[in-house]
Amino acid sequence: MTTPRLRHRRGRLGAAVSGLAVTALTVALAVPAAAAGSTLQAAAGESGRYFGTAIAANRLSDSTYSTIANREFNMITAENEMKMDATEPNQNQFSYGNADRIVNWARSNGKQVRGHALAWHSQQPGWMQNMSGTSLRNAMLNHVTQVATYYRGKIHSWDVVNEAFADGSSGGRRDSNLQRTGNDWIEAAFRAARAADPNAKLCYNDYNTDNWSHAKTQGVYNMVRDFKSRGVPIDCVGFQAHFNSGNPVPSNYDVTLRNFAALGVDVQITELDIEGSGSSQAQQYQGVVQACLSVARCTGITVWGVRDSDSWRASGTPLLFDGSGNKKAAYTSVLNQLNAGGTTTPTQNPTTPNPTPTTPPPTGGGSCTATYSEGQKWNDRFNGTVTIRANTNISGWQSTVTVRSPQRIIATWSGSPSWDSSGNVMTMRPSGSGALSAGQTTSFGFTVQHGGNWAWPSVTCSAS
């Protein structure tokens, strides 16, 4: 069972406005809008989800690009830099320079990383394309082991196997050199990945699997069901979600996501782009977000690039920012839909009551005070809010939030975070001006992945 987000909000408001006339209710309903996330990561974070993008290492030096990426997204996928041809250009010679550039940028900015992809028929290095049989199987498993070991502990989710099913009506596997090594190549790859990085979520990722009635969707579904029943280690299914007029967002998308989730895996939208423009594009984006928010185990959405001009399908203008970095109508519809919330919050575990954390006292910091208050809780994470109160007129503030191992902050909103090298101490600064007059308050929020430790973070404030 999950907590309906809308009901939760109405519950809070209901208490606040009880006894007021209906006209006053309209005014009161505007209150949460003021607290709504103003970026994609903030708005998604309110329901415990992430919002990500693909990043190309050679664009990080473009400040328009990196500014938008840093502000809006908290989950990063390397667009090409972690693929087999990039990471093992010669057999047994691994090359991580460009991948590391992206991973380091993401982590130093407090973001998580989706690994993409360990085994795939496409973008193989030349030496692998010419291999077959046992030597190819062993080379593939060695690649999975080496790369997943190198990035162990740094990856939220790995696309262990990408695009292994055929298009069309067969519902079967795609022919490839890897497939010809034996039908069990996929499960062998998953087992190798689990052994190399036991804490990363392991995903199967594919395209044209969005429509529940398509044979390819059913083929992947049957494989995941089989894996779960036989204990093959799989944690998630990625839906690439590359849409255009010939392949529109299906009206049964939520059904597909819900049915996969019911197998006991998370589902993620991993490479979203929708060709088009204006309100029709905006509506289709809204539909995808709505479908994800309606499924408890749909834990996040990643778009496949920042600006239209960065897209692999640039001529189809499929992304949320135009070539100049302006927000498109599609951006606004995604943000609004994220802020409207869904009918579910992710991965609730109703059978395990959440222990009540100990309450830390508010911490004074000269002329401002930081107070922590708890937000929503899930089985693996919780949200918190820090309220900053100015004790005197101040022109700026900064606040530290210290979490306790193995806790990690995985999302933030309404502030500009930076991190110490341990990753345990986040320093939050105001996104805009931090000026507050005496008695005024402002707040920021974050999500903590608690790893079993429910202690509240300690918070401080210092003012300038």
Ligand code: XIL
């Ligand atoms: C694409 C990249 O965006 C391009 O830059 C590259 O030339 C080809 O690959 N499915 C996937 C992604 O899983 O890795 C692909 O990315 C897009 C389709």
